[in-house]
Amino acid sequence: METRKVQVTGGSTYTVSLPKDWATENDVSAGSVVEFHAEEDLLLLAPKREDDRVEGALDVSGLDNKHELTRAVMTMYVSGFDVIRLEAPRITAEQRRIIRDATQGLVGLEVIEETSDRVVLQDLLDSSELSVHNAITRMRLVALTMLSDAVEALIEDDDDLAQDIIQRDDDVDRLWYMVSRVFRTVLRNPTAANEIGFPRETVFDYQSSARQLERIADHATKIAGLSREIGEITGETADLLRELESEATAIPETAMDALLTDDSEEAVELANEARSGIPQVDETARDVDSKVRELDPQSAQILGRVVDSLSRTADYGGNIAESALQRAAPRP
Numbered sequence: 001m002e003t004r005k006v007q008v009t010g011g012s013t014y015t016v017s018l019p020k021d022w023a024t025e026n027d028v029s030a031g032s033v034v035e036f037h038a039e040e041d042l043l044l045l046a047p048k049r050e051d052d053r054v055e056g057a058l059d060v061s062g063l064d065n066k067h068e069l070t071r072a073v074m075t076m077y078v079s080g081f082d083v084i085r086l087e088a089p090r091i092t093a094e095q096r097r098i099i100r101d102a103t104q105g106l107v108g109l110e111v112i113e114e115t116s117d118r119v120v121l122q123d124l125l126d127s128s129e130l131s132v133h134n135a136i137t138r139m140r141l142v143a144l145t146m147l148s149d150a151v152e153a154l155i156e157d158d159d160d161l162a163q164d165i166i167q168r169d170d171d172v173d174r175l176w177y178m179v180s181r182v183f184r185t186v187l188r189n190p191t192a193a194n195e196i197g198f199p200r201e202t203v204f205d206y207q208s209s210a211r212q213l214e215r216i217a218d219h220a221t222k223i224a225g226l227s228r229e230i231g232e233i234t235g236e237t238a239d240l241l242r243e244l245e246s247e248a249t250a251i252p253e254t255a256m257d258a259l260l261t262d263d264s265e266e267a268v269e270l271a272n273e274a275r276s277g278i279p280q281v282d283e284t285a286r287d288v289d290s291k292v293r294e295l296d297p298q299s300a301q302i303l304g305r306v307v308d309s310l311s312r313t314a315d316y317g318g319n320i321a322e323s324a325l326q327r328a329a330p331r332p
Helices: 020-025 065-080 092-106 132-156 159-188 190-196 202-229 234-262 262-274 278-291 296-327
Strands: 008-009 013-015 036-041 042-047 055-059 083-087 109-112 120-124
Touching: 013 065, 036 190, 065 083, 065 092, 065 120, 065 278, 092 109, 092 120, 132 159, 132 202, 132 234, 132 296, 159 190, 159 202, 159 262, 202 234, 234 262, 234 278, 234 296, 262 278, 262 296, 278 296
Parallel strands: 055 083
Antiparallel strands: 008 013, 036 042, 083 120, 109 120
C-alpha cells in the first residue's frame, strides 16, 4: 500500500499523484485518460481502454473428450473472456461439433470465425444488457417448478413429464453460467458493476443464491431420473411425498422473497421465516422415511434418495436465507 497527500491547486481543485510503478505497468503517462468509479466511500481508478474486450486463447489439441472440451469452453466463458480463441494444429470435425454444442448452452456466445486451426467465439451481449436480477428470478421459477413437477412425475409414473424436467435443467445451467460470468466480470472491472446497476456485494449475494438454485434444479433432475425406476406411488406414501415437497419448496421460495426485497426489515422477517421452516421439513422427511421402509427394498432405496434430495432443497433454501440476511445487515 502506498499513501499520497491530497493537495489543492488553483484554489478549488483537489489533486493526488499516481504511483509511478502502477502507471508504468498500466501504460498510463502524461496525457492518458483514467476513469474514476465511485462506490459509496470508495473511489476506484482504472485506465481507460479504447477496446474493453478481453481476449483469451486456449490450446485444445489434446481435448478430444466431449466433457473436457465442453468444460474448457464454459470455463473460458465464465472467466469473463469476450473473445475466445480455441486453437490446435488441426481442429477436428468432432471438436467443432462439441464446441458448437457448448456455445449453444451459453448466453450471448456465438461462433464468429472457423478455420482449419482455430475456432473463434465471441460474447455478443454488452454487460449492460445482462440483468443478473432477471436471471436469478428466472432460475427461481424454473428450478422450483422443476422440483414440484419431478415429485408429480414420480408419483404418477409420468415418463414424458420426467423427460421434460431433465431438458429444463439446461435452461437453469445457462442462466447459472451467465450469472457466474457477470460476477467474475464485476470483480475484475468496476465499469461493468456500474453498467449492471448493482453493487458488487449484491452481485455476490445473487451469485451465491443462484448456485443454490442450480443445485435444486440438479436434484429435481435426479428425482425425474429416479421416477423411471419405480412405478406409480399411491396412498399415504404419495400424500407424504407431496407434503414434503411442498414444505421443502416453501423454504427457498420464501428465502428468495427475502433476498430480492429492498426492505431490510421485511428481508430479515422473511429470511427468519424460511429458516424456521427447516425443522418441519426434517420431521416430515423422517415420517416419509419411516413409511417407505414398509415397501420392497428397491422402492425403499429409490424413495430414500428422493427424500434426501427434498431435504437438501430445504437446506439450500436456508443458505439463500443466510445470503438475504447478510444483504439486509447494516454496512460497517
